[in-house]
Amino acid sequence: MAITTLNPPRIAKSRLTGRLVAQIKRHPTVALGSSLLLLMVAMALLAPLLQTHGPQDISPADRLQNPSSEFVFGTDMLGRDLYSRVVHGSKISLLVGVGVAAISISVGLAIGLLTGFLRWFDAIVMRIMDGLMSIPPVLLAIALMALAGASIQNVIMAIAIAEIPRVVRLVRSLVLSLREEPYVEAAVSSGTPLLRILIRHILPNTLAPLLVQGTYIFASAMILEAILSFIGAGTPPEIPSWGNIMAEGRTYFQSAPFIILFPGFFLSLAVLAVNLLGDGLRDALDPRLARRL
Amino acid sequence: MFSYIVQRLLATIPVMGVVALVVFSLLYFSPGDPATIIAGDMASEEDVREIREQMGLDQPYFVRFGTWIGGVLQGDLGTSIFTNRPVADLIMQRLEPTVALTVSTMIVAVALAVPLGIIAAWKAGTAIDRIVMGFAVLGFSVPVFVIAYTLILIFSVWLEVLPVQGYVSITEGFLPFVQHLILPSLALGAVFAALIARITRASMLEVLSQDYVRTAKSKGLNQKEVLLRHALKNAAVPIVTIIGIGVALLIGGVVITETVFAIPGLGRLTVDAILRRDYPIIQGVILLFSFVYVFINLLVDVSYCFFDPRIRY
Numbered sequence: 116m117a118i119t120t121l122n123p124p125r126i127a128k129s130r131l132t133g134r135l136v137a138q139i140k141r142h143p144t145v146a147l148g149s150s151l152l153l154l155m156v157a158m159a160l161l162a163p164l165l166q167t168h169g170p171q172d173i174s175p176a177d178r179l180q181n182p183s184s185e186f187v188f189g190t191d192m193l194g195r196d197l198y199s200r201v202v203h204g205s206k207i208s209l210l211v212g213v214g215v216a217a218i219s220i221s222v223g224l225a226i227g228l229l230t231g232f233l234r235w236f237d238a239i240v241m242r243i244m245d246g247l248m249s250i251p252p253v254l255l256a257i258a259l260m261a262l263a264g265a266s267i268q269n270v271i272m273a274i275a276i277a278e279i280p281r282v283v284r285l286v287r288s289l290v291l292s293l294r295e296e297p298y299v300e301a302a303v304s305s306g307t308p309l310l311r312i313l314i315r316h317i318l319p320n321t322l323a324p325l326l327v328q329g330t331y332i333f334a335s336a337m338i339l340e341a342i343l344s345f346i347g348a349g350t351p352p353e354i355p356s357w358g359n360i361m362a363e364g365r366t367y368f369q370s371a372p373f374i375i376l377f378p379g380f381f382l383s384l385a386v387l388a389v390n391l392l393g394d395g396l397r398d399a400l401d402p403r404l405a406r407r408l
Numbered sequence: 409m410f411s412y413i414v415q416r417l418l419a420t421i422p423v424m425g426v427v428a429l430v431v432f433s434l435l436y437f438s439p440g441d442p443a444t445i446i447a448g449d450m451a452s453e454e455d456v457r458e459i460r461e462q463m464g465l466d467q468p469y470f471v472r473f474g475t476w477i478g479g480v481l482q483g484d485l486g487t488s489i490f491t492n493r494p495v496a497d498l499i500m501q502r503l504e505p506t507v508a509l510t511v512s513t514m515i516v517a518v519a520l521a522v523p524l525g526i527i528a529a530w531k532a533g534t535a536i537d538r539i540v541m542g543f544a545v546l547g548f549s550v551p552v553f554v555i556a557y558t559l560i561l562i563f564s565v566w567l568e569v570l571p572v573q574g575y576v577s578i579t580e581g582f583l584p585f586v587q588h589l590i591l592p593s594l595a596l597g598a599v600f601a602a603l604i605a606r607i608t609r610a611s612m613l614e615v616l617s618q619d620y621v622r623t624a625k626s627k628g629l630n631q632k633e634v635l636l637r638h639a640l641k642n643a644a645v646p647i648v649t650i651i652g653i654g655v656a657l658l659i660g661g662v663v664i665t666e667t668v669f670a671i672p673g674l675g676r677l678t679v680d681a682i683l684r685r686d687y688p689i690i691q692g693v694i695l696l697f698s699f700v701y702v703f704i705n706l707l708v709d710v711s712y713c714f715f716d717p718r719i720r721y
Contacts, residue, residue, distance in 0.1 A: 246426020250698045253660030276653050338551045346679045379554035387549035
């Protein structure tokens with residue numbers, strides 16, 4: 116595996132820029148994706164500085180204004196500045212994306228590692244995972260949200276639960292093939308405790324595929340959050356998430372399409388950034404896959 | 409072959425069992441007490457307790473699960489809290505638009521994506537390949553409702569060639585039926601098509617590097633023959649597999665697409681049920697969709713034998 120491309124040998128500082136340029140040339144999608152994503156993160160962190168109006172400031176006199184020099188993206192049906200709302204919306208999407216990816220990867224990793232080694236655990240857990248995977252993720256998330264009620268934490272948990280089975284599947288398949296490796300066999304036969312084998316020998320080899328999987332979960336979690344908010348089962352409506360802004364614009368779409376299109380554009384851009392990063396990482400980390408996909 | 413199908417059918421029983429357990433738990437743990445709602449505002453505590461006993465709500469979890477699953481197997485999906493009508497009836501009423509939408513989307517997506525994937529693989533590394541794969545990445549990244557609204561804006565608001573929203577049953581005329589389905593199918597099909605195009609290209613690339621393809625080319629068969637007869641059929645198994653798996657994406661997208669285009673189907677029913685907290689409907693729809701998903705993937709598994717006679721079970 117070409118993991119070396121991510122961990123270049125130690126080199127003198129003067130050559131670092133040259134290496135960086137070479138890396139960008141070799142993996143342009145990683146560079147493009149990560150710079151787009153950095154821009155989004157900067158937008159989320161600097162939202163209070165970038166805003167031109169308060170994202171919640173109502174001004175009935177200015178309702179449904181077209182984009183102008185004062186309201187760069189126009190205003191919504193309550194006269195709130197769309198640009199400032201979209202800027203603040205980036206926080207929610209990124210938070211949900213990162214939160215879901217972190218939770219589903221760590222929980223999925225823990226369960227997956229154990230299923231690969233404990234037969235009885237495997238038999239029970241994989242039946243449950245198969246069942247959960249037969250429920251389309253959007254519906255499972257909708258059902259959980261209907262139970263739990265609207266809040267950002269619940270959105271993150273609901274989407275994470277819908278994603279965990281896929282992570283478990285991936286980790287389990289990795290573990291099953293790693294288990295046959297001679298060095299693992301050697302560790303088992305020399306009486307190494309299970310936990311130590313998992314952490315020292317198995318875990319490091321699952322990280323590269325999980326990193327790639329994590330970016331895809333990040334991307335689909337952002338879309339799922341927007342979907343849940345859009346149908347009224349996601350982020351509480353008073354928080355300006357991109358899905359909520361679009362949901363509010365539904366009634367006015369024919370007269371004021373920009374209310375939906377601006378947040379939609381930023382959502383697509385954010386998802387595109389993360390997807391590009393994921394594709395690039397996959398190609399960089401596993402050249403065999405790069406040739407196939 | 410036959411014993412394989414039976415075996416696969418049996419294997420879906422535990423899967424559907426888990427699905428049923430998850431779906432049942434949804435209602436079991438849902439807030440609100442159906443007995444109180446049915447009893448009404450004027451009911452005494454005694455009345456509520458009586459209704460609860462009648463409905464079996466005082467029984468333990470697994471007893472209630474048993475009763476419920478028994479009903480489901482006989483087609484009884486419970487009663488809607490809001491409309492007080494059988495969930496199965498409500499689902500049947502909304503079935504046609506959703507079936508029309510998903511079938512037309514699958515046709516559109518497969519008809520677009522498979523040829524594009526073949527061309528991309530055939531011309532791998534060229535500008536055509538890059539453009540097709542670029543569109544595939546976009547299809548993954550632009551959410552279904554953003555595509556939907558962009559299409560509405562272009563074709564319905566600006567060009568005024570297609571209806572903005574709504575659904576017309578096929579019994580009321582074929583042309584309006586098709587006209588109302590074009591934009592929803594394109595919007596819903598984008599992700600699906602992106603997925604299929606990508607896998608088709610990958611699978612074709614693998615097959616095109618095989619010896620028998622080189623032999624076929626060198627004995628002078630024309631390109632089309634080689635691509636379709638020799639390569640595509642051998643590349644079919646991953647493509648069919650991804651179509652089966654992609655149905656999950658499609659089902660999720662139906663909920664949104666029907667909301668955007670005001671199509672009175674199962675997705676719309678679900679969204680309304682969420683807003684009204686009508687859990688039996690949510691339960692019924694999820695159960696149905698999961699069953700369809702499992703069944704389609706069963707068909708996919710069985711179809712392997714047709715595409716690749718080497719696969720025998």
